[in-house]
Amino acid sequence: MTKYPTRMGDGHVIDMTADELKADLIAGSADAADRGRIPPLKDDEIDFLLDLFKSNARVVGVDQGNEVVLTHDIGTLRLDGDQGNSGVGIPLSRLQGVQVHERAFAADTMELGHVDYSWKPVKPIIAQEQQALENILLSTIVPMFYGAMPNLGTYYAPDGPFGNPSDLLPMGKIKEAREAQERAVEHATRDIVYICGKLAEVGADGVNFDTTGAAGDADFKASLQAIEQLKAKHPNLAIQVGMAGEFVLGIHGALEYDGTRLAGLYPHEQVGLVEKAGADIFGPVVNTNTSKSMAWNLARAVTFVKAVTAVANIPVHVNMGMGVGGSPVFETPPIDSVSRASVAMVQIARVDGL
């Protein structure tokens, strides 16, 4: 029986028969449908994905006319950064990094970010970041975002002033853990609104809330509050929200936004709140399971994201890359996997961008 080369979720190459691929596609979609209480993929959609996996082409692409725009998180850091797990360590300034993306890579948008990539550390150096952004804006035409992570972890011990829920909860100090998160939400909201306001003043086209919800429901709440306040002050500032995971972790468990409990929300439930807060682009995340095949992971991811585009009223730019969107957990995700996942997201999930 013919076997087709594909990958596991950790990136290593395996061979699967068409029957095995189809069984994993159906199972992956069913898992998303079960967890998210959403419809599974239809038979013709499963067949489309199966054809993608059976294709001999190393790189696949969307049909002409189905091209979508790309937004970038981490921005120039992927060129000059070399953190061992991302970035290629080319000694370029951030300005040169943006110019390379604009002129050599034909990027649709670009992003400036601080090497720590969290909002909180940007506050004391905001003047420097304003200057860097202004210089870039003066020598490029590509729409410029400034991106960082809400990262409420920076507000908890040992990095911040509040008790760490990861320390408090195991001690049974639930009330204290919740209070620490509630206080962190207010501080993070204030910091993010301040920083983004300063960036808007020098002409940022947009800001990107990357890896939103990484520290749980408090992280998501701080982001939503900050977006609401920012949009009221700077209605022309584009706001993109990229999530940290497919599921909002309930580290607090009782936090709400607009009357909706945040813990436990899946992407199709997150997007409505992001819209309500005033964001302009939503980036859903679906995590890759390293122990499952790419067929299983991609069908699962597409099922979740299709449910997002079905209800979204703002553009959906799905997160694609290492360990998300059906791609393997691999420092530089292989092009065979990324291109297949991208085609599936555009032509089945009908995303507006990647």
Next chain:
Amino acid sequence: MTEQELLEAAAKAVVAADEDEAKAIATEAVKLGLDPLKVINEGFTPGMRDVGDLFERGTMFLPEVILASEAMVAAVAILEDSLPEDQKEKKAGTAVIGTIEGDVHDIGKGIVATLMRVYGFDVVDLGRDVPLDTFVEKVKETGAAIVGTSALMTTTMVGQKALEKMLKEAGIRDQVKTMVGGAVVTQYWADKIGADAYAENAQEAVQKALELVQG
């Protein structure tokens, strides 16, 4: 209340994280002369299993899991008081757990530590960004049955392999079972480095840990 009704109520009290109700049910069971071990094993424990399932499904969250475990612990303490000394439930063992040095991702490891405590382990949670030496020292100091390491990044998962070697060099590898987890870790990796177990999520980690200590 019949025995069956009491067992069902015990499970419900744990799921509802209602410590007062759980203690009242345990007291009632003692008063009725029911077998305390049966009430623990067929009443409260299935309730805790349901809590684990609900957590895994994303309909119950960490603070609620902790409250549920406190309700169960309080009820079990009442039932154990009525047991002869030799029948009292023994601790599952000591587990040393932490996130490998260089990795500050803490949430998943914290959830595993919490569930292991719920299931009777004495857990020594070393936290995040833990030097490998510290794992070895803590295993020696506590005589732990299990050492569990978490890695969320490909750059830190190699620490799990190094720890296997360090435990051998310290002469204690045969005395402790190693468990590995984290988003980038797989069964394939566990087999490759010689770890005793890999778990995909917190619930599975507890099951595997129990299997390891129970032989």
